[in-house]
Amino acid sequence: MGVEGAETLEGVASMPTSRLAGLYEEHVGRAVALATLLTGDRYIAEDIAHDAFLRVAGRFGELRDPAAFGAYLRTTVVNLCRARVRRLERERTVLRRHTEAGVMEPDTSADDRDQVWSFIKGLPYRQRAALVLRYWEDLSEGQIGEILRCSPRAVNALLSRAKEQLRDNIGRSEG
Amino acid sequence: MIDLEERIAETLHDRAPVFVRQMPKGTVARVRIRQSIGSFATVALVAALVVGAVALSSWVPRSVQPASRQTVQAPSGVLPSPQGVEGGVNDATAAPASDPSATEDTSAHDTNSTVPYTEQVKGQEVYLLTQKHVVSFGHVSGVEWSLAAYDTKPYSGDQFSRFLGGSCGDLMVGDQGEYGGIGFCLHTGETAPDAAFAMAGFGNASDPNVRPIIGYAGLVGSQVSSVELRLSGGGTRQLPLYDAPSGIGARYFEVFVAEGTGGHIVALGSNGAELGSGSLCISQPPSGPDNVGCGHGLEGVSSVVTSFAEPPTSTP
Numbered sequence: 001m002g003v004e005g006a007e008t009l010e011g012v013a014s015m016p017t018s019r020l021a022g023l024y025e026e027h028v029g030r031a032v033a034l035a036t037l038l039t040g041d042r043y044i045a046e047d048i049a050h051d052a053f054l055r056v057a058g059r060f061g062e063l064r065d066p067a068a069f070g071a072y073l074r075t076t077v078v079n080l081c082r083a084r085v086r087r088l089e090r091e092r093t094v095l096r097r098h099t100e101a102g103v104m105e106p107d108t109s110a111d112d113r114d115q116v117w118s119f120i121k122g123l124p125y126r127q128r129a130a131l132v133l134r135y136w137e138d139l140s141e142g143q144i145g146e147i148l149r150c151s152p153r154a155v156n157a158l159l160s161r162a163k164e165q166l167r168d169n170i171g172r173s174e175g
Numbered sequence: 176m177i178d179l180e181e182r183i184a185e186t187l188h189d190r191a192p193v194f195v196r197q198m199p200k201g202t203v204a205r206v207r208i209r210q211s212i213g214s215f216a217t218v219a220l221v222a223a224l225v226v227g228a229v230a231l232s233s234w235v236p237r238s239v240q241p242a243s244r245q246t247v248q249a250p251s252g253v254l255p256s257p258q259g260v261e262g263g264v265n266d267a268t269a270a271p272a273s274d275p276s277a278t279e280d281t282s283a284h285d286t287n288s289t290v291p292y293t294e295q296v297k298g299q300e301v302y303l304l305t306q307k308h309v310v311s312f313g314h315v316s317g318v319e320w321s322l323a324a325y326d327t328k329p330y331s332g333d334q335f336s337r338f339l340g341g342s343c344g345d346l347m348v349g350d351q352g353e354y355g356g357i358g359f360c361l362h363t364g365e366t367a368p369d370a371a372f373a374m375a376g377f378g379n380a381s382d383p384n385v386r387p388i389i390g391y392a393g394l395v396g397s398q399v400s401s402v403e404l405r406l407s408g409g410g411t412r413q414l415p416l417y418d419a420p421s422g423i424g425a426r427y428f429e430v431f432v433a434e435g436t437g438g439h440i441v442a443l444g445s446n447g448a449e450l451g452s453g454s455l456c457i458s459q460p461p462s463g464p465d466n467v468g469c470g471h472g473l474e475g476v477s478s479v480v481t482s483f484a485e486p487p488t489s490t491p
Contacts, residue, residue: 017203024198033191050199057206116186124292126350135180136187149317151382154353161351167179 020057027070028053031077037132038081039088040121048084052076074137075147078129085125119169127162130155291321292352294345302330302338307345310417315431316386320348322429324394324419327360342425346377346392354379359393361425371396372442372451378458380434389457391440392429400445402428407437407455414440434458 028049035045035052056072120128126148133144134155141152141159148155291312304326312321322344329340339362347356359375374393395402395416402414416426430440432455441452 020203020206021198024202025195028196028198029193032196033193037187037191050202054202054205114186114189116182117190120183120186124351126353131183132187135184136191145384149384150349150353151384154349154382157353158351163179163183166183170179170182 023057023069024053027073030070031073034074034132034137035077035081037136038078038125038129039084044084045081048077048080052080078133078147082125082129115173116166116170119166119173122169123162123165127158127165130158131162134159291319292347292350293321293323294347294352294356294358301332302327304328304340305420305422308420308423310419310427311429315348315388315390318348318354318385318388319350320346320390320429320431322346322392322417322427324417324423324425324427326423342394342396342419342423344392344394344425344427346375346390346429348377348379348388348390354382354388357392361394361396370451371398371444372402372453374428374440374453376453376455376457387434388431389434389436390429390431391453391455391457392427393440393453394425394427395442395451396425398444399426399442399450401443403441403443404430405439405441432458 031049031052032042032045035048036042039045039048052073056069056076120131123131129148130144133139133147134141139147141155144155145152148158150158291309293307293309295307307323307325309321310324312319314320324342324344327338327340327343330338338360341360341362343358343360345356345358348354355377357375357377359373361370361373372393372395374391377390377392378387380387393402402416404412404414414428414430416428418426428440435458436455437459438455439452440455442450444450
């Protein structure tokens with residue numbers, strides 16, 4: 001997510017509405033895509049991206065580096081997705097107690113044709129986040145570590161586990 | 176490897192096309208409102224701090240203890256007591272002002288939740304009698320941890336370490352266990368068959384962004400009525416005992432301590448007799464043959480052991 005376009009920004013309070021709209025158009029589309037990959041649900045992603053924009057824009061004057069608006073937005077999206085995924089997992093846990101095992105397994109229905117995507121969605125959140133930030137955002141392990149609040153080595157471990165899990169699942173599905 | 180990474184990247188890009196979005200009506204107003212709330216909250220917080228400081232300074236009797244003679248706690252000790260804070264958030268817990276570990280954050284919960292991380296190992300069915308149930312979880316230095324209870328059956332194959340059967344536990348650190356963890360069982364080759372206490376220690380200083388994490392966890396049998404933390408510098412604290420779900424006949428404890436903390440964890444019977452104890456030796460493991468189960472300190476994850484055989488540290 002680029003920061004260009006934000007370097008000349010002043011505080012949001014003094015920012016014309018048109019500039020705020022420009023900021024929105026520049027960054028929120030990508031934030032929605034990121035949230036979609038992290039939550040697996042485009043509707044939830046739309047909510048999260050908009051909420052994240054409000055939060056970051058609302059404290060624009062407090063940002064250490066206002067030029068990095070996109071980076072702040074990205075971190076906020078990852079954190080909001082994490083909270084949302086956790087809540088969903090709690091709800092699923094309760095649901096699972098009342099239903100038969102396997103109901104909430106990763107989606108492999110006909111609607112979800114791409115098996116790799118299905119397996120990615122089935123990964124634990126931090127593994128999935130590391131994978132998305134690495135292979136979709138193209139961030140370094142150090143940058144990912146700053147967002148996930150862990151060391152590059154821990155990021156490397158998360159990526160290794162994720163890929164190992166994917167390799168196993170793909171291997172099994174392909175016989 | 177490259178093929179897999181390409182497939183991942185292609186899949187992600189295919190699933191998340193980026194569209195430019197128009198800003199919905201009302202967004203500017205909501206941003207302005209958030210700014211106003213933020214400014215008001217900041218002013219209110221500053222005002223509250225000033226009023227609190229003034230009130231505190233007028234309340235504390237200055238003649239009680241001159242500043243130059245005030246007692247300063249040693250740079251070790253137990254992190255703030257577990258607090259009932261909702262999990263999954265950055266639940267920094269305020270500590271007493273005199274506690275040198277006040278900047279640490281840790282919390283614990285009695286819970287039946289299975290959401291926190293549990294270590295699942297391929298093929299574990301050969302020794303597991305029950306699922307792994309999280310009995311407590313929280314944060315330490317901003318990192319998540321979870322304590323899981325489970326029961327095992329005897330196993331002596333080559334795939335895993337030997338299990339004699341009985342209650343076991345795992346303390347895992349990290350949202351996905353990426354900081355590592357420890358496992359411990361009530362019945363091991365080193366403990367007596369009727370052991371009432373087992374514990375292990377965890378140390379990890381690998382993350383430069385996180386303070387060294389040092390924790391101890393264990394489990395006790397029905398003979399034990401309480402578990403005490405006895406610090407080498409003096410001071411004793413009773414540790415909470417977490418019940419496990421039915422079918423697992425043990426109760427569990429954990430404690431995270433600041434680097435440099437020494438002492439023992441002692442299991443007591445209802446008559447006050449010591450039924451077992453373990454040493455807090457992760458920070459400074461003894462060298463050579465004196466190092467019995469203290470691992471390699473903070474260089475990696477280490478497992479301390481337990482010890483029913485360890486001589487009592489003191490007479491109750």
